[in-house]
Amino acid sequence: MHPSVAQAAGHHADSRRHRTAPATERASVRATIPSEPLINMHLAPLAGSHESLVRQNERTEADGLARIEDDAQLNELRRERALVPVPVSASLRINEGLPLNRRYCRPWTAKFLADLARAHYARFRRSVQVNSAVRTVEYQRRLIEVNGNAAPAEGDIASPHLSGATIDIAKKGLSMSEIAWMRGYLLPLQMTGKLDVEEEFYQSCFHITVYKSYAPPAQPKTPPRHSSAALLAARVR
Numbered sequence: 001m002h003p004s005v006a007q008a009a010g011h012h013a014d015s016r017r018h019r020t021a022p023a024t025e026r027a028s029v030r031a032t033i034p035s036e037p038l039i040n041m042h043l044a045p046l047a048g049s050h051e052s053l054v055r056q057n058e059r060t061e062a063d064g065l066a067r068i069e070d071d072a073q074l075n076e077l078r079r080e081r082a083l084v085p086v087p088v089s090a091s092l093r094i095n096e097g098l099p100l101n102r103r104y105c106r107p108w109t110a111k112f113l114a115d116l117a118r119a120h121y122a123r124f125r126r127s128v129q130v131n132s133a134v135r136t137v138e139y140q141r142r143l144i145e146v147n148g149n150a151a152p153a154e155g156d157i158a159s160p161h162l163s164g165a166t167i168d169i170a171k172k173g174l175s176m177s178e179i180a181w182m183r184g185y186l187l188p189l190q191m192t193g194k195l196d197v198e199e200e201f202y203q204s205c206f207h208i209t210v211y212k213s214y215a216p217p218a219q220p221k222t223p224p225r226h227s228s229a230a231l232l233a234a235r236v237r
Helices: 004-032 050-062 071-079 107-124 137-146 176-191 228-236
Strands: 092-094 126-134 167-168 195-200 206-211
Touching: 050 195, 050 206, 071 137, 092 107, 107 126, 107 167, 107 176, 107 206, 176 195
Parallel strands: 092 126
Antiparallel strands: 126 167, 167 206, 195 206
């Protein structure tokens, strides 16, 4: 073969290799990326405890929340906006069997729910469901009669739902990746004292008590202080 022809053939082969290499490299890179992110997959369930229930009662009491005795008191708190509706949206739905007057929670709990649902929807394009929110002492006593797993209505381990600060997020219907993501989202908030989580298996839910420190009320703005020079200039104008 003439040298110039061989050189041309070699150059043509090199060009093909250069053209195909990027596609091959891209395929190789794609093959190394897991289809589901592994972050948080190692987290254990966020199990509850006696100590956790005691802490939830102590913290809600420190937040100035009394246990809601009956529907009359619950409805009064609704009128005062001390209880607000669960913020239902495209990313957050609510158990359709929940009575209308119990689809309420504390304002900071509503803020937490909106934040959680928004973040979850951005990741999975699916909504989460609130199974339970505020309860009354009267209702909790009836619940204990039919559900031996229900928390007491009185005492240091009474159900935190009675404060209105607690909600249950359904686990049923969530994928393993979604459950792992929920654990990864909730654990840092628990570690910083913004909330307490008990991952329940009998009822299959994340039982979450949110504290006022999650979304403290806005402080009133103080009027700006003007220097004497600015006040003098204002008088001149």
